[in-house]
Amino acid sequence: MKEMMKSWRHVFKLDPDRELDDRSLDAVCMSGTDAIMVGGSSGVTYENTIDLLSRVRHYELPCVQEVSDMESIVPGFDLYLIPMVLNSSNPAWIVGHQQQAIERFGYLIPWELLVTEGYIVLNADSTVAQLTDAYTELEPLGVVAYAQVADKLMSLPIVYLEYSGTYGDMETVRAVHEELEDAQLIYGGGIKDLHTAQQAAAVSDTIVVGNIIYENLEQALQTVQVVK
Ligand SMILES: CC(C)=CCC/C(C)=C/CC/C(C)=C/CC/C(C)=C/CC/C(C)=C/CC/C(C)=C/CC/C(C)=C/COP(=O)(O)OP(=O)(O)O
Ligand SMILES: O=P(O)(O)OC[C@@H](O)CO
Ligand SMILES: [Mg+2]
Numbered sequence: 116m117k118e119m120m121k122s123w124r125h126v127f128k129l130d131p132d133r134e135l136d137d138r139s140l141d142a143v144c145m146s147g148t149d150a151i152m153v154g155g156s157s158g159v160t161y162e163n164t165i166d167l168l169s170r171v172r173h174y175e176l177p178c179v180q181e182v183s184d185m186e187s188i189v190p191g192f193d194l195y196l197i198p199m200v201l202n203s204s205n206p207a208w209i210v211g212h213q214q215q216a217i218e219r220f221g222y223l224i225p226w227e228l229l230v231t232e233g234y235i236v237l238n239a240d241s242t243v244a245q246l247t248d249a250y251t252e253l254e255p256l257g258v259v260a261y262a263q264v265a266d267k268l269m270s271l272p273i274v275y276l277e278y279s280g281t282y283g284d285m286e287t288v289r290a291v292h293e294e295l296e297d298a299q300l301i302y303g304g305g306i307k308d309l310h311t312a313q314q315a316a317a318v319s320d321t322i323v324v325g326n327i328i329y330e331n332l333e334q335a336l337q338t339v340q341v342v343k
Pocket of ligand 1: 130154155156157181182183184185188189190191195197198199200208209212213214216217220223224225234241242243244246247277279280325
């Protein structure tokens, strides 16, 4: 599955803390997207995560958990994505929570299913930026340098440019994409229709579509056209 993930072009991110009726979930899972990512930056619990996983498991597509809280880790996902917020001002969000989770789960950890994401959080107004005390006042070159820390110094498999809630600066995304040698570039934030999906897909390896699923499902489904 880790190898397969590298080829994903489009992913829907579902938030266990938000309501999605069966009909909408069916449309999302049958849309032709490459995978479902389950996660959010607040209100994620073991109960709402297992509930969403069991609903998504009616479908054949890959389903991965993006871990934001160790209490909400649920067995049975295809992969576990472990964020490290590289531009956090607090080391707890870079390595601290991860260290605590490894200490707690120990030999239970299925290492072959873990994929580390070098997150660069860029929308100052987002919950995730505030939660992690992310330093978002970066010039494009500063963002590229964080991406190179992930790619070249840390050999992380993924760089995640996270503009959650707002559409990002595509020139910055392009600049990062051009400099990455090995890491997969995931872009997320403010994709709301086919046009924004196409633009973001042109300058990244994988696009993630989140909020619009809950705001305008028809438009969310259009974004899948980039992988059709
Ligand atoms: C048997 C079994 C399955 C055992 C468990 C084995 C396992 C998988 C162990 C994992 C070990 C490990 C290293 C865990 C890490 C634990 C942890 C809490 C790490 C911290 C992760 C982190 C930096 C979180 C900060 C928030 C963040 C980056 C979340 C990612 C998701 C995200 C940005 C969602 C966007 O959220 P949204 O709701 O849209 O919010 P906005 O309002 O900001 O838009
Ligand atoms: O919710 P949106 O703004 O689409 O962002 C997607 C994803 O990157 C959030 O973690
Ligand atoms: Mg969201």
